[in-house]
Amino acid sequence: MSLFSRVEQAPPDAILGLTEQFKADTNPRKVNLGVGVYQDATGKLPLLRCVAAAEQRLAATPTAKGYLAIDGIPTYGREVKELVFGADSPLLEQGRVVTAQALGGTGALKLGADLMRQVTPDATVLISTPSWENHLALFTRAGFTVEKYRYYDAARKGVDVDGMIEDLRAAAPGTIVVLHACCHNPTGYDLAPADWQRVIDAVVEGGLTAFLDMAYQGFSQGIEEDGAVVRAFAERVPSFLVSTSFSKSFSLYGERVGALSVVCSDAAEAARVLSQLKIVIRTNYSNPPTHGAALVETVLEDPELRAQWVAELGEMRDRIKAMRTKLVDGLAAAGVEGMGYITDQVGMFSFSGLTKEQMQRLRAEYAVYGTDTGRICVAALNDDNVAYVSESIAAVLQ
Ligand code: PMP
Numbered sequence: 001m002s003l004f005s006r007v008e009q010a011p012p013d014a015i016l017g018l019t020e021q022f023k024a025d026t027n028p029r030k031v032n033l034g035v036g037v038y039q040d041a042t043g044k045l046p047l048l049r050c051v052a053a054a055e056q057r058l059a060a061t062p063t064a065k066g067y068l069a070i071d072g073i074p075t076y077g078r079e080v081k082e083l084v085f086g087a088d089s090p091l092l093e094q095g096r097v098v099t100a101q102a103l104g105g106t107g108a109l110k111l112g113a114d115l116m117r118q119v120t121p122d123a124t125v126l127i128s129t130p131s132w133e134n135h136l137a138l139f140t141r142a143g144f145t146v147e148k149y150r151y152y153d154a155a156r157k158g159v160d161v162d163g164m165i166e167d168l169r170a171a172a173p174g175t176i177v178v179l180h181a182c183c184h185n186p187t188g189y190d191l192a193p194a195d196w197q198r199v200i201d202a203v204v205e206g207g208l209t210a211f212l213d214m215a216y217q218g219f220s221q222g223i224e225e226d227g228a229v230v231r232a233f234a235e236r237v238p239s240f241l242v243s244t245s246f247s248k249s250f251s252l253y254g255e256r257v258g259a260l261s262v263v264c265s266d267a268a269e270a271a272r273v274l275s276q277l278k279i280v281i282r283t284n285y286s287n288p289p290t291h292g293a294a295l296v297e298t299v300l301e302d303p304e305l306r307a308q309w310v311a312e313l314g315e316m317r318d319r320i321k322a323m324r325t326k327l328v329d330g331l332a333a334a335g336v337e338g339m340g341y342i343t344d345q346v347g348m349f350s351f352s353g354l355t356k357e358q359m360q361r362l363r364a365e366y367a368v369y370g371t372d373t374g375r376i377c378v379a380a381l382n383d384d385n386v387a388y389v390s391e392s393i394a395a396v397l398q
Helices: 014-024 049-060 074-085 104-119 133-141 161-169 193-206 223-236 267-282 291-301 303-333 356-366 386-397
Strands: 097-102 124-129 145-150 176-180 209-214 240-245 258-263 349-351 375-377
Touching: 049 291, 049 303, 074 097, 074 223, 074 240, 074 258, 074 291, 097 104, 097 267, 104 133, 104 209, 104 240, 104 258, 104 267, 124 133, 124 161, 133 145, 133 176, 145 161, 161 193, 193 209, 193 223, 209 223, 258 267, 291 303, 303 386, 356 386
Parallel strands: 124 145, 124 176, 176 209, 209 240
Antiparallel strands: 097 258, 240 258, 349 375
16 A cells, blocks of 8 residues: 555645536536636736836846845845734834745735744634635634634625624634635625724633734725725734735735734734744744745835836725726626626635626626635626626526
């Protein structure tokens, strides 16, 4: 018997499996709304102009490829802190935030999970119902028991805030609560500022550990506006974690650029936490890769490129909003009323409200690919496909 003969076949990744199916589909009108990637008005993955300019600058002054520090490029870390907490945050001045460069948002979540396994090994992790699929898998693999708090209210098309608060209030002290800072994946429904205060009340009064997953800063209202959630926590919660991803906001998916920030109660504690976080990193991949973070650092450190980034991020955000409106208009034109909630949602995704059967018909009969949960990526809609997608949805709703 061979060493691996008993290894079971794992199921394929649901979303990547959809992409494979999409690639093999011969329907010329096929549309992939499965994967969470922003596409421009021509249906292409954009290379942001600010990133292209940063690439040129870096290429003009080639440097030797040494190891980075375990926690990454220092100026990159500072820029991340300022983006996430605000440049004038007292936390930064007090030296209370530890930030380590990470392999995308996923890498940041895993660093945080591994760190928390050391700090509170017996804690339960709570994630939203539903949540990004990898939250469950990642925290489970890190050794935690993962449970869920209520979030999506299917009947009212929004957040079940009372249910969510009730579940957070019932959680034991030390429970790690994973919260989508903005652009909730997969529903597209975020909490209002007053709801966030109720969440913060529950976190503070219940002694919970908040882990804010910020994968889409700038995709809801703007960089500052979306960061307000983190600042609201900073004002009232002595310690919490934030994962950052630049995959979407810089369209740097494959470069794996992100960061984990840990808010500590004072600078001495922050130094100790950093020392432990470095061990987590060192024993996983030793130190992070240079290029993606160097691109982000170059853009954020240069006023002109930074302004360009802010504008380009705004263009992406506005295009998604425009596509939401066009989808609702297209649906209305095809005879489907009552789906106006699509424009209430924010970010790259829409929970369309379609059933699994309807999503499967959409794929099989119209080659429009979304997930069985009814999630569609509105950031993959454009003027050439939105009418067809609207008509196809209308057809399966009949
Ligand atoms: N968190 C959420 C909520 C996400 O939607 C994603 C990306 N789909 C991530 C984290 C991971 O981001 P990255 O691709 O940078 O690893």
